[in-house]
Amino acid sequence: MKKNISLIKMKERQKGRVTAILGGSGFANRMMSLGIYAGREITKLSHFALRGPVTIKVGRSVLALGHGMAAKITVEVE
Amino acid sequence: MIKRVFLIGNPNVGKSVVFSRLTGIQVISSNYPGTTIEITKGYLKADGERIEVLDLPGTYSLESSSKAEEVVSALLKDSPRDEFMIISIIDSTNLERNLYLTLQLIEDGYPVAVCLNMCDEATHHGITIDTRKLEELLGVPVVSVCAVTGVGIKLLIQRIQEAKEKPIRNISHEERWKDIGSIVESVQQLRHRHHTLRELLEDASVRPLSGLLMGIGIIYLAFKFVRFLGESIISRITDPIFLDVYQPVLERLSLFLGKEGQTGNFLYHLLIGDLINGAIDFKQSLGLLTTAPYIEFGMVLPYVIAFYFVLSILEDTGYLPRLAILLDNLLHRLGLHGYTIIPVLLGFGCNVPGIMATRILESRRERFIASTLISIGVPCVPLQAMIFAMLGGFGGFYVLGVYLVLFSLWLILGIILNRVMKGYSPELLIEIPPYRFPPLRTFWKKLLSRIKWFLIEAVPIVLLGVLIINILTFFNLFEIVSSLFSPVISGLFGLPKETAVALAIGFIRKDVAAGMLMPLGLTAKQLFISATLLAISFPCIATFAVLFKELGFKDLIKSTLIMVSVGLVVGTILNFGIMH
Numbered sequence: 340m341k342k343n344i345s346l347i348k349m350k351e352r353q354k355g356r357v358t359a360i361l362g363g364s365g366f367a368n369r370m371m372s373l374g375i376y377a378g379r380e381i382t383k384l385s386h387f388a389l390r391g392p393v394t395i396k397v398g399r400s401v402l403a404l405g406h407g408m409a410a411k412i413t414v415e416v417e
Numbered sequence: 418m419i420k421r422v423f424l425i426g427n428p429n430v431g432k433s434v435v436f437s438r439l440t441g442i443q444v445i446s447s448n449y450p451g452t453t454i455e456i457t458k459g460y461l462k463a464d465g466e467r468i469e470v471l472d473l474p475g476t477y478s479l480e481s482s483s484k485a486e487e488v489v490s491a492l493l494k495d496s497p498r499d500e501f502m503i504i505s506i507i508d509s510t511n512l513e514r515n516l517y518l519t520l521q522l523i524e525d526g527y528p529v530a531v532c533l534n535m536c537d538e539a540t541h542h543g544i545t546i547d548t549r550k551l552e553e554l555l556g557v558p559v560v561s562v563c564a565v566t567g568v569g570i571k572l573l574i575q576r577i578q579e580a581k582e583k584p585i586r587n588i589s590h591e592e593r594w595k596d597i598g599s600i601v602e603s604v605q606q607l608r609h610r611h612h613t614l615r616e617l618l619e620d621a622s623v624r625p626l627s628g629l630l631m632g633i634g635i636i637y638l639a640f641k642f643v644r645f646l647g648e649s650i651i652s653r654i655t656d657p658i659f660l661d662v663y664q665p666v667l668e669r670l671s672l673f674l675g676k677e678g679q680t681g682n683f684l685y686h687l688l689i690g691d692l693i694n695g696a697i698d699f700k701q702s703l704g705l706l707t708t709a710p711y712i713e714f715g716m717v718l719p720y721v722i723a724f725y726f727v728l729s730i731l732e733d734t735g736y737l738p739r740l741a742i743l744l745d746n747l748l749h750r751l752g753l754h755g756y757t758i759i760p761v762l763l764g765f766g767c768n769v770p771g772i773m774a775t776r777i778l779e780s781r782r783e784r785f786i787a788s789t790l791i792s793i794g795v796p797c798v799p800l801q802a803m804i805f806a807m808l809g810g811f812g813g814f815y816v817l818g819v820y821l822v823l824f825s826l827w828l829i830l831g832i833i834l835n836r837v838m839k840g841y842s843p844e845l846l847i848e849i850p851p852y853r854f855p856p857l858r859t860f861w862k863k864l865l866s867r868i869k870w871f872l873i874e875a876v877p878i879v880l881l882g883v884l885i886i887n888i889l890t891f892f893n894l895f896e897i898v899s900s901l902f903s904p905v906i907s908g909l910f911g912l913p914k915e916t917a918v919a920l921a922i923g924f925i926r927k928d929v930a931a932g933m934l935m936p937l938g939l940t941a942k943q944l945f946i947s948a949t950l951l952a953i954s955f956p957c958i959a960t961f962a963v964l965f966k967e968l969g970f971k972d973l974i975k976s977t978l979i980m981v982s983v984g985l986v987v988g989t990i991l992n993f994g995i996m997h
Binding site: 351365368369371372373374376378379384385386387388389390391392394397398399400401402403404405406407408 | 477478480482483510511513514518590619620623625628738742743746749755845848849
């Protein structure tokens with residue numbers, strides 16, 4: 340069954356499809372230029388404890404984003 | 418006719434290496450996003466024409482969502498369209514992401530040529546890109562280049578004039594990504610490969626537990642290796658030169674200048690300084706020809722070489738952004754984010770480039786906190802080399818003590834500044850580059866240019882500093898300074914009043930200031946306190962100037978006041994807090 344969760348709730352090494360980017364258009368634009376937009380497939384690599392950064396793989400790039408940013412990205416997972 | 422060439426591309430695609438190849442100008446390049454913080458200008462010759470080349474900071478798009486992006490889009494808007502062309506530099510190993518910016522540039526109608534950089538690495542990764550097909554699809558010249566070795570650069574220069582202005586197209590961001598998808602599909606071929614050791618390490622370093630273990634190990638090894646290399650250069654190269662070759666020459670000169678340095682012989686005092694037990698002592702004589710060159714070349718330079726050697730390895734392999742992720746959480750509590758580790762590490766070499774590198778931080782608030790913390794809690798290599806040399810003799814405990822005090826100051830002061838200052842600090846958002854083997858040619862060039870930079874910056878000021886010191890001591894003018902400050906220096910810090918002079922010289926250069934402590938015969942505790950104070954109390958003049966440039970007058974004063982008051986408090990606490 341598919342469900343929508345935030346990037347933070349994803350498990351390590353889990354794949355998913357971005358469904359929404361919350362927050363302002365500035366943030367969405369920044370994500371867009373990095374290749375993160377609704378419909379895009381991503382893989383979560385790791386998550387650091389105590390509201391630490393999240394690392395993901397998008398295409399061939401590995402990105403690290405702060406906890407708050409990760410919370411604004413909604414992902415559809417199996 | 419094209420008069421200017423702009424090098425534009427995503428962060429960390431090797432723009433600066435291409436720039437060096439095109440212009441012959443050596444600029445610092447590393448394996449992390451944001452090495453270039455200023456626009457660098459150079460010239461290339463093509464068909465007898467001199468064309469200006471501009472190396473621009475890396476950007477992901479033409480929307481202004483960061484400082485680097487603002488710089489690039491402003492430059493493009495303000496330049497007359499028929500006079501420039503753009504070389505859009507692409508990391509061949511990451512074609513898809515890189516094409517986003519390239520397509521934006523082409524859609525906006527700019528004359529563009531595409532440089533597919535790192536073509537050798539792409540081959541290594543099992544990626545083949547059909548250059549001719551890409552050229553067809555994009556409608557602009559595409560050249561495959563490996564800037565580190567220089568392959569393809571000539572062809573790139575030849576094809577600059579082929580870039581032509583185009584009609585402007587308007588498409589949405591989503592459509593652009595769709596276009597990119599189909600372009601990549603038709604030009605790129607991936608050969609499947611098994612996982613390599615490098616990929617395993619890449620993976621391990623971004624996971625919390627294994628990443629932390631790796632981080633501790635790497636930092637420990639880096640520190641050990643800097644010490645080992647520095648000490649080896651001193652004991653095998655510089656000390657033998659100074660003691661066996663230079664000293665006999667000086668002894669002769671000393672005899673020639675005057676018998677055992679009679680008092681009142683000004684020239685003797687200036688050049689040789691004081692004889693210690695009847696002989697020249699490089700650490701204590703304090704002359705222009707004795708202590709001045711010894712401090713710079715015999716004590717500091719070996720560590721400068723060792724430090725930049727290790728730092729350059731860390732930079733070029735691509736480890737630093739991984740360290741940034743590990744430290745993000747801690748630094749977030751200080752109103753900064755993980756990427757601050759880059760200016761901090763550069764600051765350990767010299768505070769000046771460190772503070773300049775705070776430009777990779779987005780907000781003014783972060784830049785203020787980072788610059789202030791760097792000037793207080795990050796001792797530069799010259800000062801650290803002196804601290805090792807002077808305090809090391811009393812035991813590693815004291816050296817470690819200085820670092821512990823500085824680290825605690827980072828935490829305490831950072832937490833306070835984060836609470837007190839208005840606004841909030843943005844979060845970490847970085848791309849983690851793949852591990853790379855340091856490209857040897859650029860590695861050595863970078864190391865050499867950093868050492869050269871150090872020598873050009875340091876030597877004149879060191880000589881000037883020692884000259885001033887000698888003139889002032891000869892005429893006994895230091896008496897006034899030391900008496901003036903003795904309530905603070907002796908009363909609060911428990912140091913002999915002559916230390917005031919050394920601390921004041923710290924404004925000129927920290928290594929010379931530390932050198933002035935050597936003849937004073939301080940106890941371990943006194944040396945510990947004065948070394949710590951030299952690190953925190955006041956920036957040297959070069960740092961002062963760069964703080965002014967980066968922060969402006971008002972924030973410079975704020976930052977300086979913080980430093981002076983922290984210095985007063987810490988000096989007093991250490992004096993009354995440590996029993997000995």
